[in-house]
Amino acid sequence: MKGYLWTRAQAPQREPSHSDWEAIAIDAVGNTIEFWGFKRNQGRVWALLYLRDVVLTAAEIEKELDLSKGGVSMLLRDLERWGVVLRVRSPHDSAWRYKAETDLLKMARRVIEEREFSFIARVRADLEEAIRLAEADPRTAKAKVARLRKMEVLAEATEKALRLFLKTSRLDVGSLFGVFKPDEGR
Amino acid sequence: MKGYLWTRAQAPQREPSHSDWEAIAIDAVGNTIEFWGFKRNQGRVWALLYLRDVVLTAAEIEKELDLSKGGVSMLLRDLERWGVVLRVRSPHDSAWRYKAETDLLKMARRVIEEREFSFIARVRADLEEAIRLAEADPRTAKAKVARLRKMEVLAEATEKALRLFLKTSRLDVGSLFGVFKPDEGR
DNA sequence: CATGCAGTTCAAGGCGACTTGAACTATATG
DNA sequence: CATATAGTTCAAGTCGCCTTGAACTGCATG
Numbered sequence: 001m002k003g004y005l006w007t008r009a010q011a012p013q014r015e016p017s018h019s020d021w022e023a024i025a026i027d028a029v030g031n032t033i034e035f036w037g038f039k040r041n042q043g044r045v046w047a048l049l050y051l052r053d054v055v056l057t058a059a060e061i062e063k064e065l066d067l068s069k070g071g072v073s074m075l076l077r078d079l080e081r082w083g084v085v086l087r088v089r090s091p092h093d094s095a096w097r098y099k100a101e102t103d104l105l106k107m108a109r110r111v112i113e114e115r116e117f118s119f120i121a122r123v124r125a126d127l128e129e130a131i132r133l134a135e136a137d138p139r140t141a142k143a144k145v146a147r148l149r150k151m152e153v154l155a156e157a158t159e160k161a162l163r164l165f166l167k168t169s170r171l172d173v174g175s176l177f178g179v180f181k182p183d184e185g186r
Numbered sequence: 187m188k189g190y191l192w193t194r195a196q197a198p199q200r201e202p203s204h205s206d207w208e209a210i211a212i213d214a215v216g217n218t219i220e221f222w223g224f225k226r227n228q229g230r231v232w233a234l235l236y237l238r239d240v241v242l243t244a245a246e247i248e249k250e251l252d253l254s255k256g257g258v259s260m261l262l263r264d265l266e267r268w269g270v271v272l273r274v275r276s277p278h279d280s281a282w283r284y285k286a287e288t289d290l291l292k293m294a295r296r297v298i299e300e301r302e303f304s305f306i307a308r309v310r311a312d313l314e315e316a317i318r319l320a321e322a323d324p325r326t327a328k329a330k331v332a333r334l335r336k337m338e339v340l341a342e343a344t345e346k347a348l349r350l351f352l353k354t355s356r357l358d359v360g361s362l363f364g365v366f367k368p369d370e371g372r
Numbered sequence: 373c374a375t376g377c378a379g380t381t382c383a384a385g386g387c388g389a390c391t392t393g394a395a396c397t398a399t400a401t402g
Numbered sequence: 403c404a405t406a407t408a409g410t411t412c413a414a415g416t417c418g419c420c421t422t423g424a425a426c427t428g429c430a431t432g
Contacts, residue, residue: 019326021319025334028312032341035306039390051333058409068392073410094400095408104340120221126214133207140205147237148211154290155218165351225420244379254422259380280430281378 025051026065036108037115041067045075046084046100055088055097082107112166120159127152211237212251222294223301227253231261232270232286241274241283268293298352306345313338 026047033043044065062072076098079085084101131148134140212233219229230251235242248258262284265271270287317334320326
């Protein structure tokens with residue numbers, strides 16, 4: 001299947017340095033965020049920064065997660081654009097360093113809103129179009145139009161479910177909102 | 187991105203016979219169901235059968251949707267297994283014929299339940315493992331364990347949202363339940 | 373039981389998304 | 403300003419899912 005809600009990839013390989021459980025946790029976040037429609041490695045980069053709770057250069061991230069230079073550049077650009085990673089430059093430092101912002105679900109919500117709603121909207125528009133065309137043709141059996149209408153209900157239900165899903169995630173994050181905010185170890 | 191929540195494919199080509207709007211509607215259902223994590227063509231086959239409201243042979247489906255013989259066989263097997271398409275054999279008929287069952291969302295729910303929950307469960311298990319390992323090592327900073335715990339909340343939130351999403355879809359289908367059930371044109 | 377058609381299986385091919393790596397640009401430093 | 407290092411871009415490569423099509427099985431009919 002192509003359009004799986006999510007793909008389960010499991011990277012068995014781990015970075016050599018640092019503890020074993022760190023890699024496990026990083027991969028877990030990668031899998032979770034892939035679930036939400038992002039790249040696995042976007043989640044891994046965020047998780048690395050969040051877990052270490054330090055600023056890292058692109059080169060360090062590249063090494064820790066075993067990614068390519070170009071890849072890290074693109075991953076960081078996306079994460080920065082979504083506001084979940086911050087780029088900072090200390091004085092007398094020739095390289096940018098990156099740190100994790102805290103609200104990761106914000107990113108999921110935004111993309112779902114922008115991307116998926118418009119997608120479903122177009123599907124619904126297509127069905128409207130089909131109904132219009134069907135009704136315009138006098139040869140069309142009434143039962144057929146009825147069935148088209150029922151198909152549209154399917155799309156409507158999808159949209160509605162998605163909306164509620166989003167709202168819930170917002171609520172959940174609300175209740176968890178402090179969770180990724182300041183923590184005692186800063 | 188690979189793990190898109192869903193993929194937007196748009197098939198511009200339409201089958202030659204039958205009305206134009208039929209193809210539009212069929213594709214719309216295909217897109218919607220792909221959204222739910224199925225193959226686009228599974229949705230198209232179901233939609234064809236549902237919209238026409240007749241029994242069709244595999245060969246007819248193959249021709250109408252411009253699919254391969256082997257592909258239709260596999261698609262129908264899946265749909266049948268999920269209980270959204272019925273296989274019937276009339277007396278004195280050498281070929282099976284297929285008709286649409288009505289509850290398409292049943293299929294979505296089942297797969298999400300079977301596939302996605304277990305996936306998230308494993309992600310959470312991984313995080314538990316990471317926390318266990320981290321706590322076992324006395325060198326681990328307390329703040330780090332705290333951050334791991336927060337990551338786990340992310341997975342929990344995901345699972346919770348998914349569960350509520352499912353429940354809602356069930357409710358929605360409940361309220362729409364009659365929708366794909368008997369219709370006046372049978 | 374020979375023949376033909378319906379249906380199944382699966383290796384190979386197609387296709388799209390993600391990643392890589394090298395060329396390129398930008399920036400800091402002496 | 404020359405050089406080196408950081409960062410970006412993008413064509414080509416890799417990978418994995420989906421589809422195809424041909425070989426195969428099963429079944430019915432003459």
